Amino acid sequence: MIAIILAGGRSERFGEPKAFAEIDSQMFYQRIINVLDRTNMFNKIVISTNEKIVDQFNYDPIVIDQSIHKDKGPLAGIxxxxxxxxxxxxxxxxxxxxxxxxxxxxxxxxxxxVEHLIDDQLDIAGFKEGQYPIPTIAFYSPRTKEVIKQALTSNDYSLKNVYSNMRSDWLDVDEINSPEYWYKNINYQQDLDSIKQKLEK
Structure with a gap:
């Protein structure tokens, strides 16, 4: 079982590559690697990124998006x-x-x-906030590969195009007894500032 850190986005709203932004003197990607490593669940942790920023990572292994699927979002990285x-x-x-x-x-x-894998033949298990799935915090079975490939050759590169066509189920974020910001995306600099203020309290 491997973990894939999706770090190939353009980060236009953030203004710089998010992977290298910092919280508590740790870059985002380094922080996530440390958390994944401490779970002792993964035999490999892989960074998925694009050719423009690949040399900025101090890490291995890294996978660059296939050229045929360049600029097709998270699906290309997965x-x-x-x-x-x-x-x-x-x-x-x-x-x-x-x-x-x-x-x-x-x-x-x-x-x-795991609980739903055999009985329900589950393909994707992720978190949801209310009724909204969060497919960028999720487990994917190998069976999703062909459906992802089909999506990448269509005009719809959305993750919804994949999970809506496969057996998927979602665990509510409220099931995790942690501060509510644990699953939040940091899209803007002000999001990062807000998170830092909460962590300081």
Whole structure:
């Protein structure tokens, strides 16, 4: 089982690559790697990114989006990594702009996935906020690979195009007894400022 850190976005709203923004003197991607590593769940943690910023990471392994799927969003990163590591039982996907993800959340979601994997033949298990799925904090089975490939060759590169066509289930974020910001995306500089203020309290 491997973890995929999606770090290939343009970060236009943030103004700079989010992967290298910092909280408590740790870059986002480093912080997430440390959390994933402490779970002792993954035999490999992979960064998925683009060719423009790949040299800025002090880490290995890194997978660059396949050129044929360049600029096609998170699906390109997931698919390219699945192709690079094709023999995994499960893939955990986490967006790099969710740097406050916790071990507890990952472990709970894994248990949820395993409980539903056999009986429900679940393909994707992720979190949801209210009725809104969060497919960038989710486990994906290898069966999703072909559906992702189909989406990438269509005009709809959305994650919804994948999870709505597969067996998926979602664990409510409120099931995790952690500060509410653990699953929040940091999209703007003011989001980061707000998070830092909360952490200081």
């Amino acid at each position: 698919y390219s990594t699945m192709c690079a590591f094709p023999n995994e039982e499960l893939y955990f996907v986490i967006s790099v702009d969710t740097p406050l993800i916790t071990q507890k959340a990952i472990s709970h979601l894994y248990q949820f996935m």
